[in-house]
Amino acid sequence: MAIAELSPAQACTRLAHGAVLIDVRQSHERAGGMAEGARGVALDELLADPAAHLPSQSQELLLICQSGKRSADAAQALLAAGYCNVASVSGGTVAWREQLLPLVQPLTDAAEQDFFDRYSRHLLLPQVGEAGQRRLQRARVLVLGAGGLGAPAAFYLAAAGVGQLRLVDHDRVERSNLQRQIVHTEASIGQAKVDSARERLLALNPTIKVEAVPLRVGAENIDGLLAGVDVVLDGSDNFPLRYLLNDACIRHGVPLVYAAIERFSGQVTVFDAGRQRGVAPCYRCLFPEPPDPAFAPSCAEAGVLGVLPGLAGVLQATEVLKLLLGIGEPLIGRLLRFDALSMQLRSSRFGPDPHCAVCAPAAPFPGYIDYAAFCRGG
Ligand SMILES: [Zn+2]
Secondary structure (H helix, E strand, C coil), rough: CCCCCCCCCCCHHHHHHHCEEEECCCCCCCCCCCCCCCCEECCCHHHCCHHHCCEEEEEEEEEEEEECHHHHHHHHHHCCCCCCCCCEECCHHHHHHCCCCCCCCCCCCHHHHHHHHHCHHCCCCCCCHHHHHHHHHHEEEECCCCCCCCHHHHHHHHHHHHCCCEEEECCCCCCCHHCCCCCCHHCCCCHHHHHHHHHHHHHHHCCCCCEEEECCCCCCCCCHHCCCCEEECCCCCHHHHHHHHHHHHHHHHHHHHHHHHEEEEEEEEECCCCCCCCCCCCCCHCCCCCCCCCHHCCCHCCCCCCHHHHHHHHHHHHHHHHHHCCCCCCCECCEEEEEECCCCCEEEEECCCCCCCCCCCCCCCCCCHHHHHHHHHC
């Protein structure tokens, strides 16, 4: 049966004569303004149980959406369900607005309004949407290191609305950090990095929680730091810490987003061996032995192009968001390498080591070791 369509002006008149107007858009769409007099009931909720939202089957019903498409579909469905007096508003809220008919801001509290405004570009993505954004809001990410990798990564995770960031770093800000650690400023020199970063992240997004933990990470505190964490972002700059973090993440079944940089090149991958034993490899599967310290200079020794940790850190933040949202293909079992001078990215696959000391399927957790001695070759 053909759907009755009314212009916005006609709908306005019918509304004044007792018709019921339902805005069938999602709540984040309605947050931008809805036709005055309309009641908001999202399409899926409405169709799941029309009787819960609508007066009677003979009552005059008008449906409005963004452009008139969804409301026409909804009207069709309601007709089929026995509602005999249903019409759709042609052109939807867009036309309603263009014809200067009255709009109202739906009643939402300030925090809800902030949510819909702040994340409006995420809410438009079907892969994120309101459900995904709420998932980010409930998530907790451990960012280990508030330096070259942690700074850009934490910035974007905060902006994206990851609800709880636990930042761990025992260092203080030095002037030589500012060439790449953009979460800190001239004014934060001498301040604990985690405090400086916390201030900046909350200035960007005051709706999240940032825990600033000024600790040197070791086997004695890593279990506590991992408590309640959904994903770990490794922004560490030394091998003992990378091995410790790997072992702890396997023990606790938490995915680990890894990156390392050197001068003009970097590499990024995701380890998820704790949750996917024998399927996803770990850091030890990739690097069973630490490198000879003589061939693994730090940034302080070898230098690094300032934007390089930015590239790597933003790739890490991207992987964290994908893991939290459960979208796309995470870099599990793939090592992405990039070189800034030739600007080439390459990824290569690697698999789990069935004899890996820590992540082999039947291997019991061997306990934490003396990682400094292990990496010294001792
Ligand atoms: Zn392994």
